[in-house]
Amino acid sequence: MPAYKAPLRDMKFLLNDVFDYPKHYASLASGENATPDIVDAILTECGRFCEEQLSPLYQSGDEEGCSLTDGVVTTPKGYKEAYNQYVMGGWQGLSAPEEYGGQGLPTSMGLLKQEMMGTANWSFSMYPGLSMGAMNTIYLHGSDDQKDTYLLPMTEGRWAGTMCLTEPQCGTDLGQIKTRAEPQADGSYKVTGTKIFISSGDHDLTENIVHIVLARLPDAPKGTRGISLFIVPKFLPGADGDSGKRNTVVCGSLEKKMGIKASATCVLNFDEAVGFLIGPENEGLECMFTFMNTARIGTAIQGVGPAELSYQWALEYARERRSMRALSGKKEPEQVADSLLHHADVRRMLLTQKAIAEGGRAMLYDAARLADHMVEGHAAGDAKKAARYDDKLGFLTPILKGFLTELGNEAANLGMQVFGGHGYIREHGMEQIARDTRIATLYEGTTGIQALDLLGRKVLLSTKGGAVRDFTARIANFARKKLTDSRLRPLALDLLKLTAQWNLLTVRIMLAARKDRDIVSSASYDFLMYSGYVTMAYIWARQAAVAADRLDKGGDESEEFYEAKLATAEFYYERLLPRAQAHASSMLSPSKNLMQLRADAMIFI
Missing domain, CATH: 1.20.1410 (I/LWEQ domain)
Known part of the structure; x- marks a missing residue:
């Protein structure tokens, strides 16, 4: 199986030449430390981590998958060690606020990191990726006590996070949610219900997992107007800030999936689990959109990532594989046949992959500038600025998520086609890219x-x-x-x-x-x-x-x-x-x- 190579040359072309990120970062309060030298060093080091730590686990993680034994979820061999390296590198807090242990770099820096990680090993990248969405939701909508309790250990990577929306009877139509939350005298809530398709719902990578859960209060209106948002940790926070008593939320089963098998997709059962309201009552869906939009932009990377990875591997194969002679005459007369690169139809497939990967990456980087301004508006308490850029980004978000994931599937299938029959064989890794990519058009809202x-x-x-x-x-x-x-x-x-x-x-x-x-x-x-x-x-x-x-x-x-x-x-x-x-x-x-x-x-x- 070929290895992933971080496309640093193309990334730097977009950042420095096309979108002038040095000037962009200089205009941001959070961009003070995002100097060209620092950005270059971060990209280089992240690329090395993805190439050396994550890429080698891509195929082995798929072969082994996750396991559930006696209520305990175990990730594939090597994942825990790679996650520890991720935490030691400070990658989780790259663009998190400094007041909660982060490095305070612009939001777009996190997207650059996520692109390389997601391309090298999408299953692995989902664990810290879901945590980022939970962190953003708590930061924007949580109380000061909730921020103080959860953001530091999540920024450090000691605790992880999830998004718990879908239930057996409903997916996109969240108005049908049945999970209920009963208020308690101490201000907490008892949350009861079942959530399905919960990415990173349980695993062995962190000390604790913080679930962001949609549920209904007893007197809530029907439909989406009656949904509230709750923090339900796997372990209740202790007085010392560490994980304390085990909460009554358990993984009932792991979904048997077509792809991303190294990512634990769980059925979670909440049995009067202790939860804490985040945001106003009955406005949970509005708060959750912070998480969902973060996830949708992240999912758009799963259109770019597989196009890039499949292109890299297909190009290498096309250079080495020889078949027939080019219609315009022998190109490599000293060889038994010409390489696939000399056949126009193979070029069509490879150039389609290249156009999708590089065009999609540029679309993401263009949108990331808007995200930086939106986040800065929120941080500065400038509601008008935040709303203005949120509207601009909101228009692009469904295009990024829907269009790029559709084209990512096309690119992954073209990669298999370049390999011919070998693309259908597991050892070459191409069919895994296609399987892993297929989910991207489905979750966080289907293309429709x-x-x-x-x-x-x-x-x-x-x-x-x-x-x-x-x-x-x-x-x-x-x-x-x-x-x-x-x-x-x-x-x-x-x-x-x-x-x-x-x-x-x-x-x-x-x-x-x-x-x-x-x-x-x-x-x-x-x-x-x-x-x-x-x-x-x-x-x-x-x-x-x-x-x-x-x-x-x-x-x-x-x-x-x-x-x-x-x-x-x-x-x-x-x-x-x-x-x-x-x-x-x-x-x-x-x-x-x-x-x-x-x-x-x-x-x-």
């Missing part, structure tokens, strides 16, 4: 849910199309400035046409929805995918613009790197971006062709 959130809530309901107008104005401003550059003019013209089309499509759906309410649902997937392809086109144009500028200046040792950027951008525009027009056509199709067949006529036996 993300699509409805984007079109129905963010675009039509909340902003009446304003979110699209604002984002396309940003794209158009960039494109107009590039019309005088002969190499970038074709890309810029395409972008200008797409921004106009995106707004027109939004208006047409808005008008159609007045007569056909189902069209919001029937059009939403195509709208999301169209939005994703246009957004990635904008991001690839930005990369191409920088690459062209560097080549014009000359004398750079990375000339081949910049030429590859321009070639990949051209490939994306000519081979992948045309897919957007198919989605544009489909989204305007009336919902009748989906809904006219009666439910009882769907199946004939």
Whole structure:
């Protein structure tokens, strides 16, 4: 099995050249210590940790999986040692507040770390990743006592965290939640119910696990308006700040999954477990969205990660594997056959992976800047600034999560295809990437849910199309400035046409929805995918613009790197971006062709 190699060259190109993170960090209060030298050192060290500690456990963790014996969950061999190294390196507190033991670096630094970890070993990265979401939720919505109790040990990595939403009778429709919380005289609550699909729900990596749980109070209104949020620790905190008495929350079983087998996905049973209200009563869903949005951005990495990993391994295989001769003549006459790299269809698959991985990474890094500003607004008590950037990021979040995970699945399957029959054999690792990636379009809201959130809530309901107008104005401003550059003019013209089309499509759906309410649902997937392809086109144009500028200046040792950027951008525009027009056509199709067949006529036996 090939090893993971951190793509530091591409990461630094985006950070320093495309998005000017040094200037961005200099503008942030939390960016004082995020100097170029410090950022470079962090990236290098994190890359080394991922290559040397996490990547070697990727396949062995899948083979062994997690086990549950007498109520105790054990992670695969090597995981505990790797987690201890993670904790000793201070990685959990990288972007956590200094007042709670963190290093206080910008939020985006945590995303850079998470990308490398998730690519090297997604199953492992889920354990600390879920903790980050729990920490953010407590930091934004917890009381001072709750912050003092939980954030320091979680920042240190001694305690972990989870998100407990889903129940056997409901997934996305949280209004059906039955878990109940009974108030007690001492101000605590007794939480009773069953939660399923709980990632990192139990394990042996930390002293304690802090569950963030949705439940109902006895007099709560029905539906989502009657949900509250609770902290339910595995071990109740002791007076000395360490883990104390065992709480009555236990792992009932481990889910038998298609992939990410080294990540413990648990059924958790809460039997009058002691819990503590976090945030206002009956506003738990609003508070939980802090966690969910953190998780959704993190899940978007699982679109980029497998594309990168599958591309790395497929490229290496294509260089070494020889099959037939190129149609344009022998390329390696001294060999028995030419390598796969000389066949155009293999190039199609590899370049698709490359375009997805590098384009998706750039989309994440662009959005991470918004996250930095949003978090800084919260930290400074500037509600208007936090809300402004939250709206901008909120528009992009479903695109990042839905679009990138769909393309991540495509890239993983293309990697298997490059390997041919060997891609189907476990020892090469390609089928594992495909299995592990498949969950990404499902959890934290399926692609369909993300699509409805984007079109129905963010675009039509909340902003009446304003979110699209604002984002396309940003794209158009960039494109107009590039019309005088002969190499970038074709890309810029395409972008200008797409921004106009995106707004027109939004208006047409808005008008159609007045007569056909189902069209919001029937059009939403195509709208999301169209939005994703246009957004990635904008991001690839930005990369191409920088690459062209560097080549014009000359004398750079990375000339081949910049030429590859321009070639990949051209490939994306000519081979992948045309897919957007198919989605544009489909989204305007009336919902009748989906809904006219009666439910009882769907199946004939």
